[in-house]
Amino acid sequence: MQQSMFDRAVKAEQDLEAELIKENNSDTRAKFEKAVTARKKSQKQIRAYMLRAAHALDNPDQSEENPDACKVCLRQYTRDRREGLLYCGHSSCFKCLTSRPVKLCPVCDKEYTVEQISNYFYV
The missing domain is CATH 3.30.40.10 (Zinc/RING finger domain, C3HC4 (zinc finger))
Incomplete structure (x- = not known):
């Protein structure tokens, strides 16, 4: 089964968070912050889509x-x-x-x- 962009972003964030806890180096921290940004962007896109869909249902x-x-x-x-x-x-x-x-x-x-x-x- 193919993962959604959001699921991949969450998984990457979780993996990097676990690595960050183990290693706590600046390279891993930068990757983790990039993964968090990607997840937030994905959430924002999903939210915008849901708002447009709700608006379309309320205003056919x-x-x-x-x-x-x-x-x-x-x-x-x-x-x-x-x-x-x-x-x-x-x-x-x-x-x-x-x-x-x-x-x-x-x-x-x-x-x-x-x-x-x-x-x-x-x-």
Whole structure:
């Protein structure tokens, strides 16, 4: 059975914590801190996904299948919340795309830069 990214992160953290207790050296501590960061990132991604899923269930008219809604915040595009198109062809609101700490498409995970976002204007 294949482990999830979160399960792998937790396992790596546990293994490194056990090694850290035995050895207590700076290299192991750095690896442990990196594993903790990876687990926290995974938890954050899972939480964001769960919040989007809960929002979609509570607001079916604004689901991810709605082409007029942002794929990140699930809000309708408006004059203040303009649509931004990525090179990969996927879109989300410009505000969400520019504020993401890691610039990866929320649909296909392709990397992008803020300069590559085509900014649509609301009519």
